[in-house]
Amino acid sequence: MTDKSQSSPAAPITEAGFRADLDALLASGKNEPALTHLITELPRLLGTNKINRKEKLKHLTFAGRMLQGAGLGKYGPQKLERKATNLARVVKRHGLRSRRTFVDLGCGAHEPLGLATYFYVNGFEKAFGSDFMPVSDAAYAALSMADILTDMYIFPETYMMDGTDLDSYLARIKNFDLGALKRGDLDAGLARVAHNVEFKCCDIVEAGIEPGSVSFLISYAVFEHVMDIPGVTKHIYDLMEPGGLGFHYIDLADHRAYRHDGDYNEFSFLTEEDCAPNLNRLRASEQVAAFKAAGFEILENKPKQKPIPEETHKRYLPRFAAMSDVDQSAHAMRLVIRKPL
Numbered sequence: 001m002t003d004k005s006q007s008s009p010a011a012p013i014t015e016a017g018f019r020a021d022l023d024a025l026l027a028s029g030k031n032e033p034a035l036t037h038l039i040t041e042l043p044r045l046l047g048t049n050k051i052n053r054k055e056k057l058k059h060l061t062f063a064g065r066m067l068q069g070a071g072l073g074k075y076g077p078q079k080l081e082r083k084a085t086n087l088a089r090v091v092k093r094h095g096l097r098s099r100r101t102f103v104d105l106g107c108g109a110h111e112p113l114g115l116a117t118y119f120y121v122n123g124f125e126k127a128f129g130s131d132f133m134p135v136s137d138a139a140y141a142a143l144s145m146a147d148i149l150t151d152m153y154i155f156p157e158t159y160m161m162d163g164t165d166l167d168s169y170l171a172r173i174k175n176f177d178l179g180a181l182k183r184g185d186l187d188a189g190l191a192r193v194a195h196n197v198e199f200k201c202c203d204i205v206e207a208g209i210e211p212g213s214v215s216f217l218i219s220y221a222v223f224e225h226v227m228d229i230p231g232v233t234k235h236i237y238d239l240m241e242p243g244g245l246g247f248h249y250i251d252l253a254d255h256r257a258y259r260h261d262g263d264y265n266e267f268s269f270l271t272e273e274d275c276a277p278n279l280n281r282l283r284a285s286e287q288v289a290a291f292k293a294a295g296f297e298i299l300e301n302k303p304k305q306k307p308i309p310e311e312t313h314k315r316y317l318p319r320f321a322a323m324s325d326v327d328q329s330a331h332a333m334r335l336v337i338r339k340p341l
């Protein structure tokens with residue numbers, strides 16, 4: 001492949017060379033360098049030939065998809081499949097009282113209705129995504145949903161939960177307007193299911209979901225951001241039907257560790273008095289205690305631990321240093337909870 005250190009910034013770039021370099025990086029598992037290659041070289045490629053620009057632009061989309069296929073920047077079906085498979089296993093282990101209402105609390109702004117779509121297609125009467133943040137890009141959300149629905153239609157064996165009927169599963173997929181979603185029109189794509197699949201753009205406590213109606217309420221990477229823990233846990237308790245099931249993945253880490261600049265690790269914020277204004281820094285046992293205090297029973301509690309770097313551990317604030325090993329070293333946790341009958 002081209003030796004970049006030998007080439008001047010103005011060296012000519014060919015489409016074949018661009019693709020060969022991208023393919024070589026992907027084939028050797030160098031996904032991050034492949035992304036850098038795409039970002040830096042593609043504008044140069046597009047600039048070299050004014051006549052062929054549209055054709056070349058297609059490669060932007062194509063190369064982006066290849067990167068997603070290689071596991072970088074997962075979106076749509078790939079993102080959904082991972083979460084849906086996990087949640088279907090949770091349901092299989094503990095059972096559901098009904099398929100009345102599903103809620104994805106803190107569903108995010110990018111693909112807010114992916115999980116809601118999955119549970120609606122699997123027989124839930126209503127499925128909500130709820131988040132403060134408005135949809136960041138409705139066209140992107142629509143295209144991602146079109147890909148999700150297409151995948152669900154083609155691979156029912158991957159997406160059908162136990163107990164789902166195939167005919168009704170396929171009929172529900174057809175209730176979405178796939179053509180509109182493919183054009184990037186989210187509202188039109190959802191028009192026929194607007195009473196069943198809905199994005200509630202607000203705090204969960206203001207979402208107007210019927211108390212006692214929720215059979216399954218889940219969240220991914222939300223409860224570390226919730227500041228009014230007693231208020232929100234009590235509210236979701238009231239939303240659940242008796243026997244209603246909950247799954248919560250809680251990211252207990254200092255999120256600055258995800259910058260990958262080496263300045264912070266998952267535990268750095270346990271050494272600083274004033275930091276992380278958007279993280280509550282509750283430790284694993286405190287999160288569990290909050291759900292118990294609201295009335296939930298705990299069915300599964302799986303903290304994920306990792307070694308604390310020695311330098312960081314030495315500087316833990318006294319209140320964290322006094323905690324159990326698990327509370328000190330858990331960087332994430334999975335909780336399965338239930339509202340008692």
Ligand SMILES: C[S@@+](CC[C@H](N)C(=O)[O-])C[C@H]1O[C@@H](n2cnc3c(N)ncnc32)[C@H](O)[C@@H]1O
Nearest residue numbers: 106107108130131132133202203204220221222
């Ligand atoms: C880190 S994001 C996770 C998004 C998504 N669940 C995912 O896995 O990609 C946390 C989201 O929770 C939302 N959130 C936090 N508290 C909330 C609340 N009380 N009601 C609704 N959304 C909330 C935030 O706005 C944010 O979009």
